Amino acid sequence: MREDDAGNWFTKWQVELPPPEELTPLTQSLITPDLALAFDIGRGPSSSNNSISLVGAKQRHLLPSPTPLPQQLSSSSRDSKTGAAAARQPGPVDFADSGDLGSGGGAGGGGDEPARTLKRPRLVWTPQLHKRFVDAVAHLGIKNAVPKTIMQLMSVDGLTRENVASHLQKYRLYLRRMQGLSGGGGGSSSADAATERLFASAPVPSHFLHPGRPSSDHFLALQHHQHLAAEAAAAAAIPQYRRQVGHFGLPPNGQFEHPLLQSRQGQIAHSMGAAMSMHNPIQSSVGESDSVKGSGGRKVLTLFPTGDD
DNA sequence: GATAGAATAT
DNA sequence: TATATTCTAT
Numbered sequence: 591m592r593e594d595d596a597g598n599w600f601t602k603w604q605v606e607l608p609p610p611e612e613l614t615p616l617t618q619s620l621i622t623p624d625l626a627l628a629f630d631i632g633r634g635p636s637s638s639n640n641s642i643s644l645v646g647a648k649q650r651h652l653l654p655s656p657t658p659l660p661q662q663l664s665s666s667s668r669d670s671k672t673g674a675a676a677a678r679q680p681g682p683v684d685f686a687d688s689g690d691l692g693s694g695g696g697a698g699g700g701g702d703e704p705a706r707t708l709k710r711p712r713l714v715w716t717p718q719l720h721k722r723f724v725d726a727v728a729h730l731g732i733k734n735a736v737p738k739t740i741m742q743l744m745s746v747d748g749l750t751r752e753n754v755a756s757h758l759q760k761y762r763l764y765l766r767r768m769q770g771l772s773g774g775g776g777g778s779s780s781a782d783a784a785t786e787r788l789f790a791s792a793p794v795p796s797h798f799l800h801p802g803r804p805s806s807d808h809f810l811a812l813q814h815h816q817h818l819a820a821e822a823a824a825a826a827a828i829p830q831y832r833r834q835v836g837h838f839g840l841p842p843n844g845q846f847e848h849p850l851l852q853s854r855q856g857q858i859a860h861s862m863g864a865a866m867s868m869h870n871p872i873q874s875s876v877g878e879s880d881s882v883k884g885s886g887g888r889k890v891l892t893l894f895p896t897g898d899d
Numbered sequence: 900g901a902t903a904g905a906a907t908a909t
Numbered sequence: 910t911a912t913a914t915t916c917t918a919t
Contacts, residue, residue: 630915712912736903751902756912759904862913 602873711889713753719792723757724792764789 664722713724726743727735737755764785 710913715911739903752913755903756914759906759912762904 710748710750711891713749714890714892715757715788716892717788719746720757720788721792723754724794725762727758727761760785765794768794795862 638725672686723740724743727739729740730743735758737758740758741749741754
C-alpha cells in the first residue's frame with residue numbers, strides 16, 4: 591500500500607543506524623584480522639566454505655602471536671542424560687599451544703577443525719546493538735521476529751543466530767514483565783536495573799505489548815513479501831559493501847548471490863587483557879570506539895560503543 | 900535437517 | 910548477571 595512509507599521507514603531506519611565508521615567490530619576476534627579478511631570467514635550463509643578449511647589449517651600457525659587468549663577452563667560437566675550428547679564433547683580448547691589436536695581433531699583427516707574450536711568472546715549488548723535489535727523486531731513484526739530473521743535484518747557482521755536467540759529470549763521475558771506490570775509499579779529487582787536500562791534505551795513498540803491488536807501500527811504496514819524486496823534494496827543501497835579481499839566481488843549490477851545478504855559493516859574487535867565488566871551506563875563519553883574487555887579471564891566483545899544516542 | 904524456544908550452564 | 914550452550918519440539 592504505501593510504498594512511500596515503505597521507502598521512508600527504511601530510509602529513516604538506515605539513517606538512524608550508526609554510520610559504518612561508528613559501527614564496530616564484532617567479528618571473529620580470535621582469528622587474525624588478516625586471516626579473517628583474507629578468507630572472508632565469519633560465517634557465510636552459504637557462500638564461501640572452502641575457505642574455512644584453509645583458514646583452519648593456516649590459522650593454527652598464525653594465531654599464536656597476536657592473541658593472548660586466556661585459556662578458558664571449560665566446563666564439561668554436562669548433565670546429558672543421553673549418551674549421544676555426552677559423546678560429543680568439545681573439550682577444553684586452547685589454541686595457544688597445547689599441541690593437542692584438540693579433541694575435535696578426531697574427524698578423519700579432513701583438516702578443518704579449527705572453525706569449531708574457535709570460541710567467540712561473549713557478546714555485549716550495547717544500547718546501539720540493542721536498538722538495532724529492537725528495530726529489526728519492530729519491522730519484522732512479532733510474528734516474524736525469529737532469531738534468524740532478526741539476525742539477517744540487523745546485518746551486523748559477526749552476530750550469530752545464537753546471540754540473537756539468547757537476547758530475544760531475554761527480551762521477551764522483559765516484555766512479559768512489562769505487560770504484567772501494566773499499571774504496577776515499579777518494583778524492579780536489582781537484577782533488572784542494568785537490563786532495564788539497556789532495554790529502556792530503545793523504545794518498545796506498543797504492539798509488542800499487545801499482540802493481536804494491530805492498532806495504529808504502521809509497523810505492520812508491510813508485513814508481506816515486500817519485505818524481501820525492501821531488504822534486498824536496502825542492502826544494495828548500503829554503501830558499505832566493499833570487501834577488503836575480493837574473492838568474489840559483488841557484481842556491479844546489484845545482483846546478489848544470496849537473497850538476504852548481509853552488509854559487512856564492522857571490523858574486527860580484538861580482545862585484550864582483563865578489565866572490569868562494568869561499563870558505563872549511558873552517556874559515556876568514552877573515547878574508545880571499540881573496546882573489548884575481559885573479566886575474570888573471560889573475554890568480552892563490545893560491539894558498539896557504549897553510549898546511546 | 901534446520902531452526903525456534905526454553906532450560907540450563909558458566 | 911548476562912550471555913552461551915544445550916536440549917527439545919516443531
